[in-house]
Amino acid sequence: MTEAVDVLVVGAGPTGLTLALQAHEHGAHVRIVERRPEAFRPSRALILHPRTLEVLRPLGVTDALLGFADTAPTARLHLGPHVVRAGPADLALPDTAFPHLSLIRQMDVERVLAAALADRGVEVERGTELVALRDGGRGADAVLRSGTGTEVIRCPFVAGCDGPDSTVRAGAGIGWHGRPYAVEAVLADIDLGREGFGHDGAEAFAGRQGLLLLFPLGERAPWRLLATRASDGAHGAAFGQAGPAVPRAELQRLLSDAGLDARIERLAWSARVPLQYRMARRFRRGRLFLAGDAAHTYSPATGQGMNAGIQDAVNLGWKLGFAAGPSAGAPAGELGTEVLLDSYDRERRPVACRRLFLTHAAFWAEASTGRVPSWLRAVAAPRGAPAVPVLLDHRRLVAEGIRVISQLRVHYRNSPLSVEGTPHLRGAPRPGDRLPDATVSAGGTPQRLHALLARPGVHLLLQRDADPLPDASHGPYVDVLRLMNSPGRGLMAVRPDGHVGYASGAPDAAGLNGWLALIGAAATSACRP
The missing domain is CATH 3.40.30.120 (Glutaredoxin)
Incomplete structure (x- = not known):
């Protein structure tokens, strides 16, 4: 057994990478492990919110992130026969340095964060899996398995950033409550061969069967397709993870049903992704902490997943750093340390609960196949399409929506640290x-x-x-x-x-x-x- 680390971070997605970076920058000796042997995986998240860029800025990574991002995205919203164009606007957000939405692949976010860690001497240990975990009261014992064998380590804190099927959450015995959606997501990277399909922004189609989005952000082909459809629940893939491939004919049918006269010339990659909404009963038990998808998982609506995880990580990372790093002697005794560590759950879990309601309501409107939401998308939305440009011209109204979605309105006034x-x-x-x-x-x-x-x-x-x-x-x-x-x-x-x-x-x-x-x-x- 070895004890040479303050914080063991399990999972090297955006949440884990951010948490490791934040804890390191605030004095902790960090180790980060990831069971996937390869860094690349198809991106599921494609957007960074203004508040996320704000909290990442002190870590020195925002310039690199913006170098990969489209900060003036355009889109065409197809509502029946109507097409509503939305372009870059001067949003009424004077109190942030990032008054825009940023389209960026999750893989590029991970690349930037991993490079920042490497620059500080912290390498992601890929192909290393957490297989057992125990909270020992004054520290946590973790069993790690890699290609070189099995290792047992003891450390003050373990942060579970290991997704919906979190080993850390299971080891902590924390409940995981919620339910599956009756709708699944379909992802694909495709080439489209329709003459005149030269628009370089996003395309969104709202129809009776759900939502279909096309982003010029494909990783293996020019276009990334994201669609929703009723799920038969038969393929058994893990929630939130890429499951079986989707046949080309099914993808073509999704395009045709949306009213898009386009032919798939090449299918580079595809997957079915089962969806769920769940929340951990608590985000901390003793020396074990949960962040990102290990603590909460949502629908894709409003692009919360990656952003919520990063903001969890920034909140928790400095607290673990101060509690375990060079300044660890400073808190007012054991009681002060407990107040500091307990504040993570007290601050972030209420935020996560509110966001769960937001995403659930938005996803119901976007993707549910029930009678009311289907009628809203297929009948009411096309009738109301002429009013959409007028609403988009109200800069303050649009800005307020972005404030809510991106957590610029979040506060911790009831925290013991306030x-x-x-x-x-x-x-x-x-x-x-x-x-x-x-x-x-x-x-x-x-x-x-x-x-x-x-x-x-x-x-x-x-x-x-x-x-x-x-x-x-x-x-x-x-x-x-x-x-x-x-x-x-x-x-x-x-x-x-x-x-x-x-x-x-x-x-x-x-x-x-x-x-x-x-x-x-x-x-x-x-x-x-």
């Missing part, structure tokens, strides 16, 4: 709220606030007239910034995931130091890498 000092800091986000982006002056040329905070750690924002903080009041993972365009004597502490953790309208060294100690960022002898 602490308000005395007096109340007026005119500022409340503890637990996401910190919005804005133009600020920190001495010199005005800059955007999120750009100034685009590095790991906790950021203390002092108002213009606030007293200086003594150096001993904060540790190596804390930066201090004075905002010269913000009059007042207050201060605000921003967590590594971009949420306000502490705020006070006047200097309160004891309150601030108590909060920093609670999260594990108080002064220590550790040196920041």
